[in-house]
Amino acid sequence: MIRTSLITLAFFAFLGSVQAITLPESAPVPGGVAVIKLDVDEKPVKAYFEKHRVMVLQQGQDWYAIVGLPLSLKPGKYTLSYTTRQQQQRHDFSVVDKEYATQRLTLKNKRMVNPTPKDLVRIGKESKIIHRALATWRATPDVNLNFEMPVEGIISSPYGLRRIFNGEPRNPHSGLDIAAAVGTPIHAPSGGVVLATGDYFFNGNTILLDHGQGLVTMYCHMSKIEVKPGQHVAQGQVIGLVGRTGRVTGPHLHWGVSLNNTMVEPHLFLHQP
Ligand SMILES: [Zn+2]
Structure with a gap:
């Protein structure tokens, strides 16, 4: 009887380890x-x-x-x-090839399309911080890739859109935009460590989260940041609130997912129902 239980236990432990990834x-x-x-x-x-x-x-x-x-x-x-x-x-x-759609946006704040020389100095400093965070490598045996959607809302702009701001081509959309009311809680899609937080020119109030082995996620345009650099966060924990800070046309979360220092399609990490 004890032996059967042990075998059963071992079997479930095995199942658990298989399902963990x-x-x-x-x-x-x-x-x-x-x-x-x-x-x-x-x-x-x-x-x-x-x-x-x-x-x-x-x-x-x-x-x-x-x-x-x-x-x-x-x-x-x-x-x-x-x-x-x-x-x-x-x-x-x-x-293999994939076609992405084109999006035309009009921004009333012209500085968000053509920043001033002073803005460019600020943007340069912030871009260094962001790039350093995205290049982070933290050795972890396991990484939870079974992401949860960070915010409840409507997908207002998919990943990969080619974008034209006020008639001028700019970088394609490197993340997923989820529109929601200002103040809607944003949850960590998976556990991780806060790499950096800041109020950046284009990205507004931003958090960068390190999930291990080069997987870094980014949360932008928030009205409030609820975590600090170095803090460990659990999957589902509230890290901030939706806002409209930085280069936006309305309140939304811009969610970026970076793997080996490359911004990729966030949907690929959302668990399938
Ligand atoms: Zn976006």
Whole structure:
């Protein structure tokens, strides 16, 4: 009887460990995520794509690289390289084309389209802080990729839109916009550590969250920031409130997801019902 219980316990412990990791759906397109099964039987030490360290996770007995693909990537053949203590390996994979729509926006505040020289100095400093945060690598054995939607609202602008502000082309949309009333709580979609917070020119009140192994998420335009750098947050914890600070046409959360220093489609991490 005791033996049966032990076996049952071991079985459920095994199930638990298998279910602990949810891999995103593989979407090898510009702005997507390639999920690549690695040909190894021991933990790969390091994996790289385009000189950036790449997330590696174990699911059951198998190892997978989770590779963020830049929106600017041209369709074609690419190579992931990885090393274990024993060997050096390469894996070739194809990136296929994806068309993104174009959006035209009109901003009344012209400085948000053509900032002044003084604004540009500020933008330069802030962009360094943001880029440093996005380049963070924190070694963690597990990363919870089973994200929850950070805010309840309406998707007002999808990821990848080519954008034209007041008739002038600007960078494509690197995140997902969720429209909601000012003051709506924003929840951490997965556990992590607060890397940085600030009030930035374009992004308004912003939080950068580190989830481990190069996965960093970004929350912008908030009316209130409820966390501090260095703070650990749990999945679902309120980190701030929706606002309309920075370059906006209305209250919304701009949610960015960065993997191996690459802003990717946030929807790929939302668990499927
Ligand atoms: Zn946005």
